[in-house]
Amino acid sequence: MSKNEWAQPFLKWAGGKRQLLPEIIKYIPANIDTYYEPFVGAGAVLLHLQPDKAVSNDINSELINTYQVVRDHIDDLIADLSKHVNDKDYFYRIRELDRKEEFKFLTPVERASRMIYLNKTCFNGLFRVNSQGQFNVPFGNYKNPSIVNEKVLRAVHDYLVNADVKFLNGDFAEAVEGAKKGDFVYFDPPYDPVSDTSSFTSYSLHRFDAKQQIRLKELFDELNDRGCRVMLSNSTTPFIKDLYKDYHVKIVGAKRNINSKASGRGEIDEVLVMNYGEE
Template identity: 45%
Template sequence: MKQQYGQILVTPKPFVKWAGGKRQLISTLNENLPESFGTYFEPFLGGGALLFNMLTENNKQKCIISDLNSDLVLAYATIRDNVDNLISSLKQHEKYYQKDSKSYYYSVRESTPKKEIEKTSRLLFLNRTCFNGLYRVNSKGKFNVPLGKYTNPNIVNEDNLRSVSHILSSSKVKIQCRDFEAVLRDAKKGDLVYFDPPYQPVTETANFTSYTNKNFTYDDLNRLFVLCTKLDEKGCNVLLSNSNSKEVVNMFSKKPWKINKIKANRSINSNSTKRTGHFELLIKNY
């Protein structure tokens, strides 16, 4: 479903750059979806590339999406319910950023707005202007990424925000802030659960799991495996993305799991030569 503004046709796309975003893998993910399924669940929502693709194809698809990052979940709800005020707030950010990008960026980074609109516009502004579009918080939950080197960042991106707002409000999407294990209560036989968690590090230095201030540990991976097994026993379709790491391969090496190795680029790496030539895993039980 595309939406028309003037002469521009806009397909809704992720409104945040997110570590491990799936935009470049959409065609591969589509090829690996079951032919039919009930409700679609995505408990590590992130940028929501697969969700938007799915709703563009069929806006009647029932979806229950969630994430543990409360600022991100708030952003989805704010875009759905209050997009006009959000766009006005972003235009203010854009105006002040253009006057003095450095001092304005760091003043916004230090700020802690209380209102929902301002919280979301701060998140989107920082995401558009920070180094590498990286969302990262420290152990105290404070956003700590430096200013990026952009000549003219697309801070407002109005057409896409309106398109996202339209598709979220016109479709059967429930947005929740919760831990991934909560999906077990809701998912029924025939539903599809897609897990795209923070990836297990493949090397000692590759540990990028701090998109919330609670790191995704090996114990969390184990919890995820146990959850996948329970969902399989319930008769759910389970699809999982993860890094090509020994731990993941060992865990999912037995039936009913099928492991596909797929080629993927890393959009977030400070060294651009290290963004290509990676493999990741797509694991499913159907």
């Protein structure tokens, strides 16, 4: 299947991989049976590779619903997105829906439309929820945000309907239960914080702490034993470098544009961990 260059991330996402893509693709295996991405996020790697067969997972149910709607109901989604306006009062009315009983009665299309609208108009494109699972990012006050990027949305739709891409909404370990020799798994988990104030794991109610990082490493080991080729990206903390010291570790630079403080943006070092050599 030929690639569509317009099939790109349609959401801005904390930890998104668009900036790191040039480094990641240097080390992607040439031949992949099934591509697995248990923390798909905005899907930069998935949409760049556009594999014929993939299993994509995320713990964020609103995100996975949005992918499914882009695949299955693109015309209805674009029509609903066109109803939204870039207005502060309107933004807060839409944002407050998940605090009301009526939220559970929204259709999948309406939920996906809300997700994309909030992402395009909220401050810095963050997706963040509070302890009750309610979206709590303030209005971004942007002059002319692209709420309806129809060309990109239709390109992503075309890819998803022409490829065998399965979307899951569960634990990262469950997402790779079927992975076997010949498959490629890319892990892009919430990063180990480089400082006490840098942690951002509020994509959902589920926090990703050191215990989860250790559980992920144990799964990395298990996939290695199965014969899968596995790549993981994370921050260059001593904890992560020690955790994966038995594997190939590459230090790479990536720009970060999502941070509540301007001083936290810019180029930072990250690690790519692989259980195979350069191909």
